[in-house]
Amino acid sequence: MVEPLEQIFASCKVERKELIPLLQEIQEKLGYLSDDAMKAAAEFLHIPPSAVYGVATFYNQFRFVPAGKHPLKICLGTACHIQGSKLIMEAMERELDIKAGNVTPDHEFSLDRVACVGCCALAPVIIDKKTVYPRMTPFKVEEVLALLKEENAHGRLPTNEP
Amino acid sequence: MEIILRNIHKQGYSPDISSYITEGGYKALEQSLEVKPGHLLSEIKLSKLVGRGGAAFPTGLKWELAHNAEEYPKYVVCNADEGEPGTFKDRIIMERDPHLLLEAMAICGRIIGSTQGIIYIRGEYFDAYEILKKAILDAEKRKFLGRNILGSDFSFNIRLYRGAGAYVCGEETALLDSLEGKKGQSRVKPPFPTFTGYEDKPTALNNVETLSNIPEIVLKGGEWFSKIGSPLSPGTKLYCLSGNIHKPGVYELPTGTPLSELLGKYGGGVEGKLKAVLPGGVSSSFLTDRELSVNMDYPSVAKAGSALGSGAVIVINDTHCMVDIAKRCTEFFAHESCGMCTPCREGTKRAKEMLTGITQGSGELSSLELLRDMRKVMYDTSRCGLGQSALNAVVSAIEKFRDEFEEHIAAKKCNLGICSG
Ligand SMILES: Cc1cc2nc3c(=O)[nH]c(=O)nc-3n(C[C@H](O)[C@H](O)[C@H](O)COP(=O)(O)O)c2cc1C
Ligand code: SF4
Ligand code: FES
Numbered sequence A: 001m002v003e004p005l006e007q008i009f010a011s012c013k014v015e016r017k018e019l020i021p022l023l024q025e026i027q028e029k030l031g032y033l034s035d036d037a038m039k040a041a042a043e044f045l046h047i048p049p050s051a052v053y054g055v056a057t058f059y060n061q062f063r064f065v066p067a068g069k070h071p072l073k074i075c076l077g078t079a080c081h082i083q084g085s086k087l088i089m090e091a092m093e094r095e096l097d098i099k100a101g102n103v104t105p106d107h108e109f110s111l112d113r114v115a116c117v118g119c120c121a122l123a124p125v126i127i128d129k130k131t132v133y134p135r136m137t138p139f140k141v142e143e144v145l146a147l148l149k150e151e152n153a154h155g156r157l158p159t160n161e162p
Numbered sequence B: 001m002e003i004i005l006r007n008i009h010k011q012g013y014s015p016d017i018s019s020y021i022t023e024g025g026y027k028a029l030e031q032s033l034e035v036k037p038g039h040l041l042s043e044i045k046l047s048k049l050v051g052r053g054g055a056a057f058p059t060g061l062k063w064e065l066a067h068n069a070e071e072y073p074k075y076v077v078c079n080a081d082e083g084e085p086g087t088f089k090d091r092i093i094m095e096r097d098p099h100l101l102l103e104a105m106a107i108c109g110r111i112i113g114s115t116q117g118i119i120y121i122r123g124e125y126f127d128a129y130e131i132l133k134k135a136i137l138d139a140e141k142r143k144f145l146g147r148n149i150l151g152s153d154f155s156f157n158i159r160l161y162r163g164a165g166a167y168v169c170g171e172e173t174a175l176l177d178s179l180e181g182k183k184g185q186s187r188v189k190p191p192f193p194t195f196t197g198y199e200d201k202p203t204a205l206n207n208v209e210t211l212s213n214i215p216e217i218v219l220k221g222g223e224w225f226s227k228i229g230s231p232l233s234p235g236t237k238l239y240c241l242s243g244n245i246h247k248p249g250v251y252e253l254p255t256g257t258p259l260s261e262l263l264g265k266y267g268g269g270v271e272g273k274l275k276a277v278l279p280g281g282v283s284s285s286f287l288t289d290r291e292l293s294v295n296m297d298y299p300s301v302a303k304a305g306s307a308l309g310s311g312a313v314i315v316i317n318d319t320h321c322m323v324d325i326a327k328r329c330t331e332f333f334a335h336e337s338c339g340m341c342t343p344c345r346e347g348t349k350r351a352k353e354m355l356t357g358i359t360q361g362s363g364e365l366s367s368l369e370l371l372r373d374m375r376k377v378m379y380d381t382s383r384c385g386l387g388q389s390a391l392n393a394v395v396s397a398i399e400k401f402r403d404e405f406e407e408h409i410a411a412k413k414c415n416l417g418i419c420s421g
Helices: A003-010 A016-030 A035-045 A049-058 A078-082 A085-096 A138-156 B017-022 B027-034 B037-047 B059-068 B089-096 B098-112 B126-141 B172-179 B208-212 B214-220 B222-226 B259-266 B298-303 B322-336 B342-359 B366-381 B385-389 B392-400 B402-410
Strands: A070-075 A109-114 A126-128 A131-133 B075-080 B116-121 B157-162 B203-207 B236-243 B249-254 B274-282 B312-317
Touching (some): A003 A016, A070 A085, A078 B236, A078 B274, A078 B312, A126 A138, B017 B098, B027 B098, B037 B059, B037 B098, B059 B098, B075 B098, B089 B098, B089 B126, B089 B208, B089 B236, B098 B116, B098 B126, B098 B157, B098 B214, B203 B208, B214 B222, B236 B259, B249 B259, B259 B274, B274 B322, B322 B392, B342 B366, B342 B402, B366 B392, B366 B402, B392 B402
Parallel strands (some): B075 B203, B116 B157
Antiparallel strands (some): B236 B249, B274 B312
């Protein structure tokens, strides 16, 4: 079994109602739910793997392939839709050269759609993990991406190099 | 007149427990410990408070049923799933005045005879989750939560539970199933959660905003509350303004405030020319500029043919194509239907296909009548509110903007150039 899972199981009760918090924790650690992780969760809670898979696929939060380093989500909820979220999505798909639901080949970005994240007064919004980018325009999409790409690049540079 | 945001709007107010106590926080809980639960219950009933989560069910009656149930343990569950697009009021309460909610839940526990509260909080609300987590610890330290609250024989604990992203889990019975680690699919009602709720035990389940009214009702009395706003659903309401409006945000106003006043005086007016308003989110029906005088309370909005729901007031100006917006609504419901019952599972999908067809120039006129019939069938036969109200927005758009739909179908084009062929 993958090691971080053992740690998670160690602090979890063997009760069916722990399934969703358990999957949330696994996803937080691994970045997604692998088949092996779901099987391990099923074994741990003494329920069939199909029950785990059924629950995992029911909820929007869970993903089954690793997300990008920046898991970008574009809100297509009604308030954001009214403020042009469709154009934001198109701009993002164009800039990243992937369709919603996919990850860039370098794994830096993944792109998903959500329906309202409770920031409707700031519509339209893009979310990157816990950061909300408010009042987006197609032009600002380019700016945000430039910023994140730069951050990514610098993140990999050894700190002391001239 | 503010009841819920009264603290938040004070200068220098923080979500900290000391701020809350300075403003008289936890006094209502203290007072509740000195009187009989039955007395508190009669005040809640007298207040005529109705649920703010969408269904407008009388809170006093709900708590009376839970109070009278004789099985233990009982549970107090707070619905903080806030998933209706355009709604962002509960988040404000939890992030800025978390103790208001905690105090209210403890009082509810005292009334119905429960020692365990659970907050089911939307997964994306990271900040609210952390703030509530800290608030619970602080309240426990000061003996407002935990064993023997303030030295009394009443004990009450609150647990946080993070949702995993499913709109239907805002529906109370789906929420309960989700809490039990299952797919969030609605249960058949009756039995209602007041008898058969969390782990099949009596449960009082309420929205964040509903609960946040309770401490003031305890302090000032039910009669005081019942005189605020519109008599049939008294109190205040948090309206979430979004869309084409100059000052989007959350506004707390007495129930019954006219829609025109909400948009003009508070929202700073519509951006551009008003076309339509959804007064209660995507589950409600569109209103137009002819209906702006409607009073924003539950019975009045219902009489105008729509619903106040959670209070998501979404404003749409004339740069938008109603067919496109209707299509977007159907996409949402088709995605979020839990699939448990056939009318909703199939109906939302077919509606989405029809609307997509209309926007792409392959629609048929007969679809417009079919959608109206489908709405009726889905209303009559769907298991929960999602399916029952899924086609409200679409059918009201067809009724009020029929020419736009006919034009898309006959001329196979969108005059505004929004729907792509
Ligand atoms: C599809 C659907 C979604 C709902 N979402 C929410 C929600 O996010 N928050 C909420 O409080 N109530 C929601 N409700 C209403 C709840 O079922 C329930 O009526 C409410 O939480 C009861 O609390 P109240 O009486 O305080 O309003 C939803 C209902 C349906 C049918
Ligand atoms: S109406 Fe829709 S969401 Fe509700 S139980 Fe039926 S399929 Fe599920
Ligand atoms: S609709 Fe986008 S945040 Fe609410």
